[in-house]
Amino acid sequence: MTASATLRSRRRPVQRRAQQTVEAILDAVIRILKRDGFEAVTTNHIAEVAGVSIGSLYQYFPDKRAIFAALHRRHVGEIDRGIQTALIENAAASLEDLVRALVDAMIDAHTSDPGLHELLMTEVPHRADDTQEFAVRLHGAFRLAIAARTGELMNVRDLDTAAFVVAHMVDALCHGAALRRPPNLGLAAAKREIANAVLAYLRATPAQAA
Amino acid sequence: MTASATLRSRRRPVQRRAQQTVEAILDAVIRILKRDGFEAVTTNHIAEVAGVSIGSLYQYFPDKRAIFAALHRRHVGEIDRGIQTALIENAAASLEDLVRALVDAMIDAHTSDPGLHELLMTEVPHRADDTQEFAVRLHGAFRLAIAARTGELMNVRDLDTAAFVVAHMVDALCHGAALRRPPNLGLAAAKREIANAVLAYLRATPAQAA
Amino acid sequence: MTASATLRSRRRPVQRRAQQTVEAILDAVIRILKRDGFEAVTTNHIAEVAGVSIGSLYQYFPDKRAIFAALHRRHVGEIDRGIQTALIENAAASLEDLVRALVDAMIDAHTSDPGLHELLMTEVPHRADDTQEFAVRLHGAFRLAIAARTGELMNVRDLDTAAFVVAHMVDALCHGAALRRPPNLGLAAAKREIANAVLAYLRATPAQAA
Amino acid sequence: MTASATLRSRRRPVQRRAQQTVEAILDAVIRILKRDGFEAVTTNHIAEVAGVSIGSLYQYFPDKRAIFAALHRRHVGEIDRGIQTALIENAAASLEDLVRALVDAMIDAHTSDPGLHELLMTEVPHRADDTQEFAVRLHGAFRLAIAARTGELMNVRDLDTAAFVVAHMVDALCHGAALRRPPNLGLAAAKREIANAVLAYLRATPAQAA
DNA sequence: CATGAATGAGTGTTCATTCAT
DNA sequence: AATGAATGAACACTCATTCAT
Incomplete structure (x- = not known):
């Protein structure tokens, strides 16, 4: 070695x-x-x-766009690394702990340089792929997490739907919490609140049939 | 006359x-x-x-940027109109109905021309204000909605936090549902799922103190 | 009438x-x-x-240039009017009085709105004609004045040369006096000095032959 | 080396x-x-x-105007060089020789490319400084020349006034001689005539007090 | 490999001029 | 006549990209 x-x-x-x-x-x-x-x-x-x-x-x-692509790759990679770590370290943990760990990782990624994420997302041109790739990974992470805990989550009917909802919630809320949380909401409290929201959703009684 | x-x-x-x-x-x-x-x-x-x-x-x-600003104003205005209408029409409705109406309005706004929203947000340069203004309005809408129903929502401790969470959830999930919902999730089902997630969060027992 | x-x-x-x-x-x-x-x-x-x-x-x-041409015509016309008046009123006067009257007219023309002349000459495009016409008139005025007083001016050998020198002297010195005369030189004194310079030239012994 | x-x-x-x-x-x-x-x-x-x-x-x-400024600087510099040379070479010469040398330098500067000076002055935009600087230098040159010869020029009362008059005479007459001298006036004769006019002015009895 | 002077297609913007009303 | 919205040729200037050194 x-x-x-x-x-x-x-x-x-x-x-x-x-x-x-x-x-x-x-x-x-x-x-x-x-x-x-x-x-x-x-x-x-x-x-x-x-x-x-x-x-x-x-x-x-080779050209200017390649620079932007590399920048996005690097940024997404950094966040992704945190998520993967949380996922691995909490493979055997309870759903609650896992969710909290994932929210933690996401917020940490956003708060190390708050605004950078938004800057890259809103100002630097990027193929849909670049962002998609990240959303897909987050989706996948939660899909696995939920799938492994169906005993605990009997109300989850459709795995993909649940993963979709949770991934979007976590992404938007962590991003928002890092940049625009209300003044009376501390970072730690925000983490708890987001995790709670996710857990509340996952544990709730499913919607009536349509 | x-x-x-x-x-x-x-x-x-x-x-x-x-x-x-x-x-x-x-x-x-x-x-x-x-x-x-x-x-x-x-x-x-x-x-x-x-x-x-x-x-x-x-x-x-006066210049190119003014065109982009006008474009954003028009787009945000359109979405905002739907939200305000839903808000007014359901002023006296139950929380559940109001949330469903707001989710409806948001998704409709995004599905009339799916991709347009994302296009404008990711490709067309805009001052932070343009988007912020909209986020603030959505936040305000939910703040009012929740404040008027504190009897029904005894578990909501902090109004701003709740509005923050809900506004971000609705925005991200509706946007996501219009563009990237899993194949087995219909639009109507997505609406229900989003509303349910919001209601689950609002009705859940608040987090224990840290 | x-x-x-x-x-x-x-x-x-x-x-x-x-x-x-x-x-x-x-x-x-x-x-x-x-x-x-x-x-x-x-x-x-x-x-x-x-x-x-x-x-x-x-x-x-008809077009933009025509505006500038008209502006120059009007300006030159105004100065020219003063010169013609001085010329007529002093047709029978002594050379000294005539020169003083012409210098007076020129400086008055320049001081009513100091800077305007320069502004028009340096900033507003004009056919060579426009200015030339004026120089030619001044030249003509002095040519007549000198020609009528050859008795007094026996040292003037060539009428055209003398008129050329005097016209340029008066033009440049009056213009300069109105705009850039040294601080200790009053306007009245400047007028006297310019007239004296002109008279000194006209009365001086001609140059030796080449 | x-x-x-x-x-x-x-x-x-x-x-x-x-x-x-x-x-x-x-x-x-x-x-x-x-x-x-x-x-x-x-x-x-x-x-x-x-x-x-x-x-x-x-x-x-950096922009278009900078090109014009450089053009003026180059042009003024060229004329200035001739004047400074004449000034230095005739530092100990008689007033007459110095004046002739300066007139020579000025006319030479104008005749190497007749019309160029006028072209630059009337058509190419320039800050007042560009031209002013040159006028000031010419004024200074004559001021020094006259100051050093007060013995010869007992009639000169005010140095600044004399320098002002002479500088303007030389500038206007040399410029005019290069471009618009009467047909029967050769260049050499023009030089003599201009120098004579300047000397006549400087040697003349000063004006009576007003 | 590194450099940075040189390139020139292409951009945002102006403004003299026209012409339907 | 008078108006002023509309026109579009033309301009000053930028910047991604190349390539000789």
Whole structure:
């Protein structure tokens, strides 16, 4: 393990530098976005802020859109990592604990840099895929979580519907809580409230047939 | 009456034509957005598709951003109208009926042209205000609705928190239901499910103190 | 005389109004020029400031350049009137008195609205003719004045050369005196100095042959 | 020596090329101005005539006005150089020689490309500073010249007034001589005549007090 | 590989001018 | 005549992208 890591880091100093450059470029986009808005995000400006020549920038990205795509991939990846961790660590936990852990992970992801998520979602163009992919993962996470606890959740009739509702609730509420929660609602209280809302939904008596 | 009508009709044609032109321009933006994406939305192209000269376009809008702002205002206004109507018509109704009516209004607004909402939100630049204003109205609507029914909702401790949660739930779930609901979930069923989720949250026993 | 004047003013109220409109337009150009500079002088803006519709403006002037030409004609005409008056009133006067009268007329023309002359000369495009015409008239005035006093001016060898020198001196010095004379030089003193300079030149011993 | 030359020559080519590009752009403006008039002076046209891409043009000048400013600076600088040289070379010469040298310099500056001066002054927009600066320098030159020869010029009462008069005379007469001198007045004769006029003024008995 | 000068298609916007009312 | 909404050619300027060094 140690050996291979050493070998890898010795063999690929180039790749490490490349990775640093890519990171610098993505960070530059965020910096510019925050400071001057999307209109100021030009490739030349990105390169300048990243401390890279415009020529180098084009060595790492085929065009401007690829930069945005990478930025979204990185961002979604970060949130996803938190979710996956919560999912694994609470594989055997109660539904309540799992939900709380997932809400925790989501809010943490949003509060480490509040506004960044919204910035990326509303200002940086992205293929529907980029966001979809994330929604699908969240959906999948909850689908698994619910499926594994059908004993506890006898009122859940349709797994997909429940996962759909819960995923959307968690996404919107965590995002909203990080950015726009009412002044008298603390972050910890918000987490509890969101988890409670989710649990209330999952435990409620199903709707009458249509 | 006749006199005032005559007077009005002498002045109106101009105003009506102006309004038509404005509508044509906003519609053109949507058309281009759908067909060719945001990059194709140039002022000259808008004017062409709207059947208006570029000069006329600039007689109605001071610059490109003003067109986007107007587009957002129109869109939010349309949704808002549905919500306000539901709110008024169900002022004296039960909580359940009111929630169902509001969910109905929201989903209808999203399904008349599914994707338009998302298109505008993700692709057309807008000041935070434009969206915020709408979120605030939805929040206010639910705040009123809940406040008027505290007898029925003894478990709601904090009005703002409840309104916050419900507004975000409804917004995200209705939007999601219109665009991404699971295949086995019909629109009518989705409406019921969303309303049920909201009611389950509102009726649930509040969280224990931390 | 009175009768014909009355008749004329009754018969041509239209022409009088037309003249007023033209004046309003030319004045508007000057107003805009002073307030906002040449870039702000657009036909639409001129019409607005003049209190005339853009359509009417084009009834009086075939295009934008015609407005500038008329403005220059009016301005040159005003200065020219003063010069001609001085010339006629001092037809029989001494050279010294005539020169003083001409300098007086020139400076008065420039000081009634100091800066206007320069504004028109440097900012408003004009055919070479427009200015030339004026220079030629000044040249002509001095040519006549000198020619009529060759007895007094035995040192003047070439009439055209003398008129050329004097016309340029008077033009430049009067213009300069109105706008940029040194702080310790009053207007009256400037007039004397300019006249003296002109007279000194005219009375001086001619240059040795080349 | 060789080392520094090598060092310099490694950096210079870029600077030299840049300077050449700037010159090409300014020359292009003049070419277009002469051939097609000011209205044809568009940035795209300038770039085309200069043999440069429009993008490069904007790498050297922030906007169109900056091009005009540079053009004026270059032009004024050229004339100024001649004046300063004449001033230095004749620092110890007689007043007459100095005046003749200055008139010589001015006329030479105007005759190398007759019409260019007028073209720039009447057609190319320029801040008052650009021209003023030059007038001030000419004024200063004559002020020094006169101040250093008060022994010869006992009739000069006020230095500033004399410098003012002489500077304006020389400027206007040299400019006029280059462009509009009467047909029977050769350039050499014009020079003599202008110098004589200046000397006549400076040597004349001052005006009686008012 | 890195650089950054150079490119030029394409953008938002203006404004002189027209013409139906 | 007078109006002013409408027109659209033309402009100043930007910026994603290339490529010679």
